Amino acid sequence: MAHRTPQAIERLHHAFQGIALVDTRYLNRPRRLRPDLGAVVRGENRQSEPLGKLPDLPVVRLQPMLHQGREVLQVSFAYDASVYRKLKEGGFCKWLAEERCFSLGTGSGEMHRLLDCLEGTAQVWLAGTVKVRDMAVLRRLWEQTYGKQVGYIACPLPYLEKLQLLNYSMSTIRTYHSLLVRFSNAHREQGLESINDFAAEEVNRYHRQMVQSQAYSFSLVNQSINAVKFYFVRVLGRHGLDLTQVERPQKAERLPTVLSKAEVARILSATQNLKHRCLLQLLYAGGLRIGEVINLKVSDVQSDRNLLLIRGGKGKKDRTTLLSKRLLESLRTYYREYRPKVWLFEGQQGGQYTAESIRSVFNACLQRSGVERKVTPHSLRHSFATHLLEQGTNLRYIQTLLGHRSSKTTEIYTHITSHGLEGIVSPLDNL
Numbered sequence: 295m296a297h298r299t300p301q302a303i304e305r306l307h308h309a310f311q312g313i314a315l316v317d318t319r320y321l322n323r324p325r326r327l328r329p330d331l332g333a334v335v336r337g338e339n340r341q342s343e344p345l346g347k348l349p350d351l352p353v354v355r356l357q358p359m360l361h362q363g364r365e366v367l368q369v370s371f372a373y374d375a376s377v378y379r380k381l382k383e384g385g386f387c388k389w390l391a392e393e394r395c396f397s398l399g400t401g402s403g404e405m406h407r408l409l410d411c412l413e414g415t416a417q418v419w420l421a422g423t424v425k426v427r428d429m430a431v432l433r434r435l436w437e438q439t440y441g442k443q444v445g446y447i448a449c450p451l452p453y454l455e456k457l458q459l460l461n462y463s464m465s466t467i468r469t470y471h472s473l474l475v476r477f478s479n480a481h482r483e484q485g486l487e488s489i490n491d492f493a494a495e496e497v498n499r500y501h502r503q504m505v506q507s508q509a510y511s512f513s514l515v516n517q518s519i520n521a522v523k524f525y526f527v528r529v530l531g532r533h534g535l536d537l538t539q540v541e542r543p544q545k546a547e548r549l550p551t552v553l554s555k556a557e558v559a560r561i562l563s564a565t566q567n568l569k570h571r572c573l574l575q576l577l578y579a580g581g582l583r584i585g586e587v588i589n590l591k592v593s594d595v596q597s598d599r600n601l602l603l604i605r606g607g608k609g610k611k612d613r614t615t616l617l618s619k620r621l622l623e624s625l626r627t628y629y630r631e632y633r634p635k636v637w638l639f640e641g642q643q644g645g646q647y648t649a650e651s652i653r654s655v656f657n658a659c660l661q662r663s664g665v666e667r668k669v670t671p672h673s674l675r676h677s678f679a680t681h682l683l684e685q686g687t688n689l690r691y692i693q694t695l696l697g698h699r700s701s702k703t704t705e706i707y708t709h710i711t712s713h714g715l716e717g718i719v720s721p722l723d724n725l
Contacts, residue, residue, distance in 0.1 A: 422646030
């Protein structure tokens with residue numbers, strides 16, 4: 295290899311002079327007019343992106359702390375003069391000289407004043423250990439990065455409160471919120487009152503344009519239909535609006551990507567960081583989702599029973615899964631070195647580890663391992679199930695370990711395993 299610079303190319307010419315010809319004509323080859331993989335003629339997308347994003351702003355992080363026996367929120371940020379001045383002049387944040395940080399009360403009123411004070415100056419970000427029950431506060435936190443154009447329509451508060459009352463997960467509430475805000479602001483010229491009177495055809499037309507633009511997955515389109523349908527039927531009470539016939543794109547039945555055992559071993563050994571290795575080992579050894587890993591507490595590792603207790607997994611279901619002996623040894627070494635307090639994995643500044651951090655760790659290990667596959671951390675969960683099936687584990691046990699409600703979800707792994715196929719001879723070999 296050589297650097298692609300004029301100096302390096304000139305040195306190559308000198309080095310091979312009289313021996314070989316250095317041909318540089320392919321370095322700046324024009325793009326082919328007929329791409330090898332074909333072209334896609336997309337439908338005309340009449341609907342521009344209704345939700346623009348504001349430019350990146352400094353981040354103010356809130357996390358719980360104890361001060362004089364009382365729980366408050368620590369306000370931390372990379373030093374920024376404008377943020378510091380606003381917090382100092384606002385009068386609602388208290389400066390703690392000993393801890394050298396600002397603190398904020400845990401009431402929703404203080405949170406609203408903080409958002410008012412920092413609007414346009416900084417973005418407020420909550421640590422995973424801060425649980426907000428006031429939906430008005432959550433709505434402002436979720437919408438603080440949107441570019442609010444003329445006529446901007448915020449998510450109706452009764453919509454969020456209805457989802458909360460029906461015990462939807464916070465992840466689902468946030469997804470439904472963003473999709474309804476997108477739907478509303480795609481029609482903001484008509485106003486919310488006109489949107490509330492929409493017929494099924496308007497809902498169909500909006501989602502038809504999403505499909506034709508080919509900028510969104512079919513899963514996202516189906517989620518958007520569910521979010522809009524919930525608003526019209528469960529919040530507005532428009533039961534006469536027939537949304538049962540809303541056109542839904544059929545989801546492609548794609549097989550999950552599964553890594554071989556050798557590829558998993560290469561990824562797991564691609565880091566020297568003990569915490570990162572334990573994170574990835576957990577994803578594979580127990581078939582865990584990212585959210586389940588970051589929600590693990592120290593007390594959930596039941597070493598005497600060789601089990602991991604998963605609380606509040608997908609669908610708010612608790613379950614137990616395997617605790618590998620090799621993983622237990624790694625976790626014991628990790629615990630002695632890092633001494634986590636509440637959560638099994640904590641960030642550098644305390645509090646829960648984040649899903650984005652796990653994805654970054656996985657992608658870095660994937661790149662170092664040399665495994666040239668398009669995979670995600672969730673692929674380790676798929677690999678766990680497939681490798682168990684290939685070892686002869688009963689499908690019913692795998693369903694329990696993965697936390698699947700239906701056996702049909704688990705049966706997809708029977709389509710990608712090589713177990714049982716070794717003894718089948720192709721008819722071509724018998725000709």
